[in-house]
Amino acid sequence: MDIAEIKRNADARMDQSIAAFKNNLTKIRTGRANxxxxxxxxxxxxxxxxxxxxxxxxxxxxxxxxxxxxxxxxxxxxxxxxxxxxxxxxxxxxxxxxxxxxMPPLTEERRKDLTKVVRNAGEDAKVAVRNLRRDANEQAKKLLKDKEIGEDDERRSLDEVQKLTDRVIVEIDKLISAKEAEILAV
Incomplete structure (x- = not known):
């Protein structure tokens, strides 16, 4: 296993986390029929x-x-x-x-409850992404320990995985904001 493979694997698994989060969002009811x-x-x-x-x-x-x-x-x-x-x-x-x-119209209280549900689901997705980041970083550290890569390569790998994680978390935040706006729209 090399650094490029670690990054590819982390990227694919983070994309799966986003897809699972999107799927969870479709199950949360809004005022509109779906x-x-x-x-x-x-x-x-x-x-x-x-x-x-x-x-x-x-x-x-x-x-x-x-x-x-x-x-x-x-x-x-x-x-x-x-x-x-x-x-x-x-x-x-x-x-x-x-x-x-x-689809019955949502009460204001129910809308607020649903936004909390969306935020909790988003936080769960972020935790999953952070766990994937941790796994990828541990793989890079193991390669360094086994002397398959140098310290510079390990540092570069950690930085690339962090950038990937940041991008995915920003995407999750955008999905949360969009779903909350959809729920709160009357």
Whole structure:
């Protein structure tokens, strides 16, 4: 293993942390409808718990309403029950084959709670990135200890990993700010 490989590995793993954080942000409800909000819902499909997206077509009707179109006629009631029992606080309404999921407006208190949730998720993502930085730095120090690289190379490696970490943390901060603005927008 050399310095370039350590940096590439850290960069790839930090990108994965950002992708995981973005995925977590899509699950946090805002005042606007988003089909990804229902991705975490599991439906009882012939005895097996199956993701909602695999038993129905999920799309937007308008800015505040998600439509769920089951692929099988008998699944409507099960899907409606699964959405109602999820911890998202949604109340689906059935209209024939179509299930409408209106997004209730958020109260000011709920908006503030959601911004705290976003900040905590952001802090978790930053901790994960800092752990990746620590691992990369330990690998560089091990190479120095094993005399595979010199002190200058080790110092350069630590600086490059720190710059990479700073860039990723700035990106996470931007994602947090954008999500908070989206939540607080009335």
């Amino acid at each position: 089909p990804a909000l229902l991705d975490s819902i599991q439906v009882d499909y012939y005895g097996a718990m199956t993701p909602l997206s695999q038993v129905a077509n999920v799309s937007l009707l308008d800015a505040r309403t998600i439509s769920v179109q089951p692929w099988e006629k008998g699944m409507g009631a099960k899907i409606e029950k699964a959405i109602r029992e999820s911890d998202l606080g949604l109340n689906p309404a059935s209209q024939g084959d179509l299930i409408r999921v209106p």
